[in-house]
Amino acid sequence: MGINLNPFTWWNGATIGTWFGLRGKTRMGEDSLGNVYYEGGRDTAGRARRWVIYAGANDASRIPPEWFSWMHHQIDGVPDAAMPKHRAWQKPAVPNLTGTALAYRPPGALEKGGKRAVSTGDYEAWTPDA
Template sequence: MSILGKIFTWWNGATIGTAIYNARHGTRVGEDHQGNVYFREPGKRDRAERRWVIYNGANDASRVPPEWHGWLHGTFDDEPESYLPPARIWEKEPTGNLTGTAGAYRPAGALEKGGHRARATGDYEAWTPGDA
């Protein structure tokens, strides 16, 4: 990404201002399996501790894994790996928000699936203003 893109766009990762703020105030806490990096700033007497994430790629909150989501919201203080039980074999990896992608749910009748739905069965009666 160009230097102008880094200065003016926030949706493609951290801006220059965020990087400077991280260097001055933030302490790196950890990184998840997607490459997102997590930071904290200790609280001062007049405000609480701040926690934030710098995304590796598109800024989408659904890309934060559940364990780090708990850390961001103050459920626990240390890195999530020390609080979580081992993963079970039946658990699936969390997925991001698939809305607007090819993997999004498309019910029968959706335009992306041809736009044909099952015909009504006759239990529907359209309302007209004169019938009231």
């Protein structure tokens, strides 16, 4: 979307009110997806308030696990300093793919042709008289 719609459409990123609300807050970092994280002020429990400005669609599943733990006060420091280094076997975080062309569809789904595998004979249907 263009710059003209950004101030009014919350689903395309931060609105102009959010940007004004972030004045005086500290930019804490940026993740691999381009989301930017801020901290400042206190909530009603006395903990630091934390925000994320999404790069793209506002979808909470687009927050990587290490930043999710920071957002929910599971770790105190930013993930770059507080988390251990990534291991070679770790895969990158994937956002929720429900509703997209990449969503999982089982073999019997209509999008995959609607043909299920034939039962193997080890299944016995329930009947109310039995």
